[in-house]
Amino acid sequence: MMRVFAFAAAVVLVLLPALADNYVLRVATTMLMYSALALGWNFIGGFAGYPSFATAAFFGLGAYASGVLQTMGVPMPAAWALGGAIVALFAAALGRAILHLRGHYFAIASLVVAEVLREITNSATDLTGGGMGLNLPVLSLDVTNQARLFYYAMFVAAAAALATTAFVAHNRLGFGLRCIQQNEDAAIMLGINTLRYKVVAFVLSAVFPGVCGGIYASWVNYIDPTDVYDVLLSVKPIVMVLLGGVGTVMGGVYGAILFLLMEELVWRNLLQFHAGLLGIIVVCLVLFLPNGLRGAGWAKPWWRRRTEEAAP
Amino acid sequence: MLYVQVLVNGLVLGGLYSCIAVGFSLVWGVLNVINILHGSLIILGSYAAFFAYQYLHINPFLFVPVAALLLFCLGYAIQLVFINRVMGSAVLITLTLTFGLNLLLYNLMILAFKADFRKVTLSPPLGSLNLAGVIVPVDRVISMGFALALVGLLYALLRGSRIGRAIVAVRMDREAAQLMGVNVSRIYAITFGLGAAMAGAAGSLFSVMFPISPETANALLGKAFVICVLGGLGSVPGVMVGGLTLGIIESYSALFFGPEFSVTISFTLLILLLMFRPTGIMGRRGYQ
Numbered sequence: 001m002m003r004v005f006a007f008a009a010a011v012v013l014v015l016l017p018a019l020a021d022n023y024v025l026r027v028a029t030t031m032l033m034y035s036a037l038a039l040g041w042n043f044i045g046g047f048a049g050y051p052s053f054a055t056a057a058f059f060g061l062g063a064y065a066s067g068v069l070q071t072m073g074v075p076m077p078a079a080w081a082l083g084g085a086i087v088a089l090f091a092a093a094l095g096r097a098i099l100h101l102r103g104h105y106f107a108i109a110s111l112v113v114a115e116v117l118r119e120i121t122n123s124a125t126d127l128t129g130g131g132m133g134l135n136l137p138v139l140s141l142d143v144t145n146q147a148r149l150f151y152y153a154m155f156v157a158a159a160a161a162l163a164t165t166a167f168v169a170h171n172r173l174g175f176g177l178r179c180i181q182q183n184e185d186a187a188i189m190l191g192i193n194t195l196r197y198k199v200v201a202f203v204l205s206a207v208f209p210g211v212c213g214g215i216y217a218s219w220v221n222y223i224d225p226t227d228v229y230d231v232l233l234s235v236k237p238i239v240m241v242l243l244g245g246v247g248t249v250m251g252g253v254y255g256a257i258l259f260l261l262m263e264e265l266v267w268r269n270l271l272q273f274h275a276g277l278l279g280i281i282v283v284c285l286v287l288f289l290p291n292g293l294r295g296a297g298w299a300k301p302w303w304r305r306r307t308e309e310a311a312p
Numbered sequence: 313m314l315y316v317q318v319l320v321n322g323l324v325l326g327g328l329y330s331c332i333a334v335g336f337s338l339v340w341g342v343l344n345v346i347n348i349l350h351g352s353l354i355i356l357g358s359y360a361a362f363f364a365y366q367y368l369h370i371n372p373f374l375f376v377p378v379a380a381l382l383l384f385c386l387g388y389a390i391q392l393v394f395i396n397r398v399m400g401s402a403v404l405i406t407l408t409l410t411f412g413l414n415l416l417l418y419n420l421m422i423l424a425f426k427a428d429f430r431k432v433t434l435s436p437p438l439g440s441l442n443l444a445g446v447i448v449p450v451d452r453v454i455s456m457g458f459a460l461a462l463v464g465l466l467y468a469l470l471r472g473s474r475i476g477r478a479i480v481a482v483r484m485d486r487e488a489a490q491l492m493g494v495n496v497s498r499i500y501a502i503t504f505g506l507g508a509a510m511a512g513a514a515g516s517l518f519s520v521m522f523p524i525s526p527e528t529a530n531a532l533l534g535k536a537f538v539i540c541v542l543g544g545l546g547s548v549p550g551v552m553v554g555g556l557t558l559g560i561i562e563s564y565s566a567l568f569f570g571p572e573f574s575v576t577i578s579f580t581l582l583i584l585l586l587m588f589r590p591t592g593i594m595g596r597r598g599y600q
Contacts, residue, residue: 045404049402049404051403051404051407051408097583097587098583098586100587101586103403104340104344104346104403104407105541105586107346107403107404107407108346108537109582109583109586111534112534112537112575112579112582113579115530115531115534115575115579116575116576116579119572119573119575119576120573120576122572123572123573231530235408235411235415238404238408239408242408246404272423273419273423274419275415275416275418275419275422276415276416276418276419276420276423277419278412278415279411279412279413279414279415279416279417279418279419280412280416281412282408282409282411282412282415283394283409283412283413283416285412286398286405286408286409286412287394287397287398287409290398290401290405
């Protein structure tokens, strides 16, 4: 039953550009982007239990890396891939520096990264245009085909994130990360090379936001530091995963869909109070639904719920 | 001479920084909660002082106790209503909760005060002192004096008063304190209130020295964090050392590299320090 449903969903997603108008397509593209961001965060925040607030840093770095490469004449898809690779290298180096920190120290250290990158981007005016922002080369495609192109690009990114999540969850890596989440010292005792596992999870949590940032930059054609290093980009994926279920395979996707529905239905009527309402949702979520919408039983830990999830 | 001037600037700035960070350190140390709201609470104190000066002509320095009291009540209520419900949860939960509260407070401040930068301009201006070639603005010196006095007051409160001893007891061993008859959730609320009060007081002083806007809150939060890690978590003297160190580092790095890299430099230092000396300059073991 689940398989039939998943197949139907995939068919609808693939055929959507032929059926839907531009508004629906734009919303769907955003949904796929949110899914990829949430699935990305889930590697480090969900599986490994490390509260990372670095998503905005990876997204922004990916956007700027791919944007700058394109202004230098690199073709767009190659720029997205290279941007993702740059973000992965950055995350590997950063992970080695901050992943030995635990709890609060790690959380705040990861939070400051976006701030640092924003400052550097602002100062490197020659390369990035500084606070004036960066204009990307305009594509010679009509509006509808552009919308379709970026939709499929985000689709591939989200599908890759989902496939990687499913692969990791049923793999040695996922097992090791869950051990780290439950008790890191015990995981070390079991012979897990925790730093390596965490760095891999951190890199995975960086690649997908990095590529999404690159696609986003081409999609909107103009980026500036306050937009792509926005701290909300770090918070939203966490909220989505909390909504959908921490450490599960599909949690990020469910959360992204729910979150986007709320955003479209409620927030566009309340533009002045966007961040405030998100704050209220976060507070209610943490106080009343700490295990997400799937967690009917409050105190039920996520690894027990995972066994139902893992069954195909 | 330039170096002495920069050193003095750094010390003056560092005094204020200690006051900014001490409430954050207290909440982190005792409650084991990262208070993302801290930066916004400081800015709220700044706005209170700004409006008190503009409409009621109350001197910001005299307004410090009022701001502290207002923010104490707010902090006490926030802890009782929201944060006490998630005490002892995973880091992600407590952190996300204060993050959500901060988004709400930030948005309310944007709606109420707009994002424009404002600053208290004292009239008549207090001028500046010239001490053997080193120039220090008088308002900054007074701010530093107030800031250090407030930190000292908090230290005395924690060391000398009944409530202070209870806070320290809860920080050391929650269960044992409970068995000794300490009402732990009330102590949590008082601690958070004290943290907020220090933020409000620091905010009043801040409004005299720097332009304020709700957008400044995150930078202040980052500084509070850096100071806590620099000095080592969980002690008032540690925060003093961390604050003065950060003030001096920022002044010299602005001299050598330009002011636009201040966050990058303090963050790089922070990462290096955490790699090689995770317990901070004072060498006390932090809560992890």
